[in-house]
Every structure is written in C-alpha cells, then in structure tokens.
C-alpha cells in the first residue's frame with residue numbers, strides 16, 4: 001500500500017515538472033511584486049504582472065509562466081497599487097487668471113500629477129477647451145497628462161464669485177446653459193455657492209430629468225440634506241454641514257452680530273457659535289441620509305489643513321513650491337491670495353484650526369456610517385495644495401482623521417472608478433484593466449506614507465522609472481525658475 005502511494009506521488013511530481021509552462025507575450029513584465037488589493041485591503045504576494053500595450057495582459061503567481069517581453073521591472077519587495085485619482089483638481093483655476101498665466105506655464109502642472117502617481121483627475125472647474133487641447137497633446141505624445149474628466153465652468157449665480165464662471169440669471173436660463181455645456185462635451189456639471197435657491201432647484205430637476213450628473217458646492221441657499229435629496233452626486237469640502245447641524249442663531253444673537261462692523265469678527269462669532277452648538281446626533285442622521293441616497297463626499301481635508309496652518313506649511317513645502325510656475329508660486333502668498341486674508345487675526349486662524357478638528361471628526365463619522373468618500377485636493381488657487389503630492393497629503397489627512405490606510409487608499413483608487421462607473425477599466429490592479437499603476441517601495445496598508453515612496457509610475461502602459469521621474473521634475477523646475 002505504502003509503495004503504491006509513493007509510486008503515485010512520484011508520477012505526479014514528474015508530470016508537473018514536465019508540464020510546459022504557459023508562454024505569455026507582452027511589453028513589460030513586473031516580476032515578484034506584491035499587489036495591494038484595494039477592494040479587500042489585503043496583499044496578494046509574489047505576482048508577475050505582464051503589461052501589453054496600455055492594458056494589463058496577465059497576472060500570475062511568480063514562476064508559473066514564461067514570458068516573451070521587451071522590458072522587465074524587478075518588483076521584489078515592492079508594492080503595486082492602481083494609479084491614484086485627484087477627485088477635486090483645478091489645473092487651470094479661473095481664480096488664478098488674474099495673474100495672467102500663459103498656456104505653456106499652466107501646461108507644466110500636468111506632468112506633476114502623473115510623476116507623483118496621480119494618473120487621473122476630476123477637473124472641478126476651468127477652461128474646457130484647454131482641457132481638450134491637453135488631451136490631444138497627450139494623444140500625440142507631446143505632453144504627459146493624467147486622464148481627465150472635466151466639468152467646464154462653474155455654474156454660479158448672476159454675479160459669480162470667480163472669473164470664468166457661468167452666471168445663470170434665473171431658472172429660465174438653466175436648460176439653455178446645461179444643454180450648451182453638454183453639447184460642448186462636459187462630463188458633469190459643477191454647481192457653485194452663489195446659485196440662488198430657485199435656480200439650483202431647477203438645475204437639479206432638469207439634470208435629473210435628462211439623467212446628467214451634477215456635483216459641487218452646496219449653495220448657500222440650500223442645505224446638504226436638500227442637495228442630497230435633489231440628486232447632487234457629490235458634495236465638496238463638507239460645505240454647509242456645520243450650518244445644518246448647529247443651532248439656528250436666535251434673533252438676539254443675529255442682532256448682536258449685525259452690530260459688529262468688522263467682517264472677520266462677524267465670521268469668527270458665527271463660526272464660534274456653530275462650533276459650540278454643533279449637534280453630533282443631527283450630524284449622524286444627516287450622514288445616514290448621504291448613505292441612503294448614495295451621495296459622495298469629497299472633504300478636501302488637506303486643503304483645509306494647509307489653509308489653517310499655512311505659515312508652518314509654507315516653510316515645509318518650499319522645495320515642492322519651486323516646481324511650480326512663477327504665477328502660481330506668487331498666487332500662493334498672502335499678497336495675492338483671496339484665501340490668505342487676515343492672517344494677522346489670531347482668532348480667525350484659531351477658529352480655522354478648530355474647524356479643521358471638527359472636519360476630521362465629521363469625516364471619521366461619515367466613513368463609519370458608510371458614506372462614500374473621494375480623495376480630492378482642490379489643487380489650483382488654494383495655497384499649498386500641490387499637483388500630485390496633494391493626493392498623498394489628502395490620504396495622510398484621512399488616516400489622521402481615523403480612517404485605516406486601506407479605507408483611505410480606496411478613496412483615491414476604487415472609489416473614483418465607482419464614481420465614474422469605469423470599474424471595467426480602472427480602480428484595481430486586475431487582468432484586462434488599463435495599465436495606470438504605481439509601484440511603491442513600502443506597503444501603504446501598513447503606513448499610508450509609503451504612498452510617497454514611488455519607484456515607478458505607469459500611465460497607459462508607459463513606464464516612468466525613478467530616474468525618468470527625477471528628470472521630468474528637474475526639467476520642469478529648471479524652466480520655472482529660469483535657471
């Protein structure tokens with residue numbers, strides 16, 4: 001009996017040794033790599049990934065196939081994640097047009113996303129035709145650009161807050177504006193803070209009628225719960241949540257507020273009141289509404305952080321800021337920047353910092369309640385929200401707020417793909433999907449800061465190794481500093 005078992009084992013071993021290994025053909029082989037499964041938050045160790053053209057041709061456990069390939073990356077000890085997304089970006093922020101940036105200067109921001117592992121962005125307001133020019137330059141191999149979904153101009157009230165917005169005069173104009181933008185090719189609509197209530201309501205009604213997504217700032221005249229009920233697909237920056245969840249100021253308070261002449265003092269007082277009366281129970285039921293309605297939230301925590309601690313962060317970011325075109329470097333200083341007013345008012349700064357702490361709590365509680373979150377940076381006019389690196393900062397901020405590294409990573413990988421309904425091609429490292437990938441020296445599930453340890457970026461199958469990445473950054477810096 002024992003002899004028979006041994007005999008069978010021997011035959012089995014011989015058969016597997018003689019079995020011809022599968023031969024796979026492609027352009028680039030990444031061998032022995034650890035795949036970060038962003039869906040489960042687990043590591044799939046020692047895999048071979050073969051890229052062919054702009055797609056992942058195969059994923060096999062290492063040493064189970066032979067490969068005919070052009071190039072090889074040794075992935076031993078490294079980790080691979082899907083390309084990151086910045087879900088709130090303004091590479092051409094209309095707010096900065098007052099600095100008269102040239103088109104070739106703006107262009108230099110685009111590669112900085114990609115070399116920092118950000119292979120996709122949601123352009124939340126800017127010149128749609130410029131985006132189209134970037135995309136065709138990318139198609140012709142003239143410019144390194146992330147994949148872009150764009151909303152075109154901001155849709156604001158009759159007197160818009162910023163240049164380049166469409167100021168909608170009233171509800172009767174909504175259909176014309178929306179139809180023209182869709183005709184021009186926007187991927188979604190972005191609504192803004194000064195939209196009058198009736199215009200907003202008509203816009204949401206019409207967008208739902210024609211089943212076209214709209215996202216953006218919850219207007220001042222609308223509550224987040226109402227925006228959710230009227231189908232706003234994503235809400236940005238946690239706007240107006242504080243207002244909905246705090247007490248309504250009474251007559252007496254409003255009278256007192258009205259007697260204060262200084263605008264900043266008034267704003268400090270109202271924020272103070274809201275911070276004091278913020279009701280966690282109200283907030284929880286609001287988050288349940290978001291969850292039930294499937295409303296996405298893009299909190300842009302890192303933007304709030306950089307603003308609240310601007311002085312300290314400016315010094316920290318000096319090296320990064322040098323990579324930027326001069327018009328943006330200048331705009332990120334209090335001399336020019338609308339978001340950096342009143343830095344000498346310590347109460348104002350302190351309130352911003354207290355608000356940030358509340359935003360952290362909100363994000364943690366939203367996540368616990370199952371609200372869908374997106375990583376966004378607000379790169380553009382907002383100071384120190386860097387192209388590319390901003391996403392690393394946002395993921396770090398989400399973890400500091402209390403998300404696990406796996407949960408944070410999802411907000412910049414799988415969630416954007418779910419949001420845009422493109423999971424067939426994006427969102428995970430899987431066979432058949434687009435080869436937009438990032439290789440890291442460390443495991444981001446253990447320490448989210450490993451996201452900064454990029455060794456390679458792959459965009460549509462094209463590989464950028466650390467040498468090439470360094471070269472691209474250097475050449476951008478050289479042009480921007482004129483040296």
Ligand SMILES: [Zn+2]
Pocket residue numbers: 088090124378
């Ligand atoms: Zn924005």
